[in-house]
Amino acid sequence: MSDRHSPQILTPRMWLTAFMGITRREALRFVNQRGRFLAALVRPLVWLFIFAAGFRAVLGLSITPPYQTYVLYEVYVTPGLCAMIQLFNGMQSSLSMVYDRETGAMRTLLVSPFPRWFLLGSKLVAGVIVSIIQVYVFLAIAWFWGVDPPLFGYITVLPALVLSGLMLGAMGLFLSSAIRQLENFAGVMNFVIFPMFFASSALYPLWRMAESSTLLHDICAANPFTHAVELIRFALYGQINPLSLAAVTGCLILFFAGAVFMYDPSKGLWARRKGGA
Amino acid sequence: MGAALEIDHVSHSFGGFQALSDVSLSVPRGSFTALLGVNGAGKTTLFSLITRLYNNTSGRISVAGHDLRRQPGAALARLGVVFQSRALDADLTVAQNLTYHAALHGIPRRQALIRAAEVLAQVGLSDRLHARVSALSGGQSRRAEIARALIHRPEILLLDEPTVGLDVKSRAEVVALTRDLTAQGVSALWATHILDEIRPEDGLVILHQGRVLADGTAARIGGGDLTRRFLDLTGDAA
Structure with a gap:
């Protein structure tokens, strides 16, 4: 075999090639799993078409920023459903990480000469790209349902979607490092996804929650998912919510650092795991 | 040496x-x-x-x-590694798996496709380049794993x-x-x-x-x- 020797230094082009390769694989997996795309789309659409229609009459909404007038419940709930797509996508990525670890495919990724933070980061970004495509398809369908934010909102929401997608994906990545078996994933659904979604501003404004319980309001206000929703909500109307921006960015750093720590061979649970990756 | x-x-x-x-x-x-x-x-x-x-x-x-x-x-x-458990993605083709692995070593796609053809010839799987991994027999799958491990030389x-x-x-x-x-x-x-x-x-x-x-x-x-x-x-x- 000639020319066997691998290069000693990883050039910028090699980093880009690795990133593109990881992204391409995620895209191929996504395309091959059409059911996953449909499920990701049907879930928020059911909420929009059925839940929102039913609750429109029950839940009164006052004028709260970024809205400058009374809005239909469908309009209010749409940013929350965008974040829900990203939350489920993050968990789906987490599930596929655990699955890859059980089957052995994860080892292929981790024995690459690139540093682990880069490999995990690339996988995270690839997942976010997929989730953003899903969100835009959802927003396009919602437009036909009368949810029509200003046109520039479709552009200004993009950075918010990138940030919230990264934060929720990093959370999934962090969780995946702690889940030992695929069977434990149902627990994550019950103890992470549902509480995060329902204890947030996705379905009802926080002031409504405060009317029922101050403690519940405070929990919702501290929920990172609430800030992802609010970041998207404001961005969809061309505005920035500084508190949500700071909270989402902070959580992203925290979750990603946690995931890198946990996947480090010398630290975290990974180091104590017997029987392989 | x-x-x-x-x-x-x-x-x-x-x-x-x-x-x-x-x-x-x-x-x-x-x-x-x-x-x-x-x-x-x-x-x-x-x-x-x-x-x-x-x-x-x-x-x-x-x-x-x-x-x-x-x-x-x-x-x-x-290092090239052939793990005990399956490491190839069964939903993807052999070529897609090999180019993915090559990318993890920084090898560009065009070069990776050339190398994929080379290593598959080495392991006697030249005709399975575009086959899905799930369609390979057990022996073919192991040989494809070896090809994967060889692609970065x-x-x-x-x-x-x-x-x-x-x-x-x-x-x-x-x-x-x-x-x-x-x-x-x-x-x-x-x-x-x-x-x-x-x-x-x-x-x-x-x-x-x-x-x-x-x-x-x-x-x-x-x-x-x-x-x-x-x-x-x-x-x-x-």
Whole structure:
């Protein structure tokens, strides 16, 4: 075999090639799993078409920023459903990480000469790209349902979607490092996804929650998912919510650092795991 | 020129369980070295340390002269690994899997496709480039795994019980293929618990309960009856 020797230094082009390769694989997996795309789309659409229609009459909404007038419940709930797509996508990525670890495919990724933070980061970004495509398809369908934010909102929401997608994906990545078996994933659904979604501003404004319980309001206000929703909500109307921006960015750093720590061979649970990756 | 792989006084434990104790071995360049041990001997743990899935905190592991702790990127770039469990994505084609693996070593797609055709020819799977992995037989799948491990042109191949679950014919093919590769200059560390996969001229390391019990050529260690010798050694150690 000639020319066997691998290069000693990883050039910028090699980093880009690795990133593109990881992204391409995620895209191929996504395309091959059409059911996953449909499920990701049907879930928020059911909420929009059925839940929102039913609750429109029950839940009164006052004028709260970024809205400058009374809005239909469908309009209010749409940013929350965008974040829900990203939350489920993050968990789906987490599930596929655990699955890859059980089957052995994860080892292929981790024995690459690139540093682990880069490999995990690339996988995270690839997942976010997929989730953003899903969100835009959802927003396009919602437009036909009368949810029509200003046109520039479709552009200004993009950075918010990138940030919230990264934060929720990093959370999934962090969780995946702690889940030992695929069977434990149902627990994550019950103890992470549902509480995060329902204890947030996705379905009802926080002031409504405060009317029922101050403690519940405070929990919702501290929920990172609430800030992802609010970041998207404001961005969809061309505005920035500084508190949500700071909270989402902070959580992203925290979750990603946690995931890198946990996947480090010398630290975290990974180091104590017997029987392989 | 040093060895393709050198392991020097490496130990590893999981909590209170000592999985490896003071393991030292060397794989000369272009050699076929068998790592023989029963299930639970510590072969997979040792492979996990060499591939940096676990961190080695004691001793030294060096791949083609590159210290795994100090130069992990350079060391891993020279390793090709065939894991015991399936590492190919069954939903993707062989070409998609190989180009993905090449990308993980920074090899651009166009170059990766050329190399994929080359390595598949080497393992006798030229006609399966665009087949889905799920459509491959067990033997073809293992050979595709070897092709995956070869695509970045490693200096040493680690094969962790690669014939597990294969029928006799496929097993013979995979062993023969690996020997062909060593004849071409690739070094191989072949973990196994099957004695008839080992030839007298092969390098042999017997690992049992995390300790190296014997290290040399199979002919020297076996002395004409490797099975008897292996049972004597592991029986005494048990």
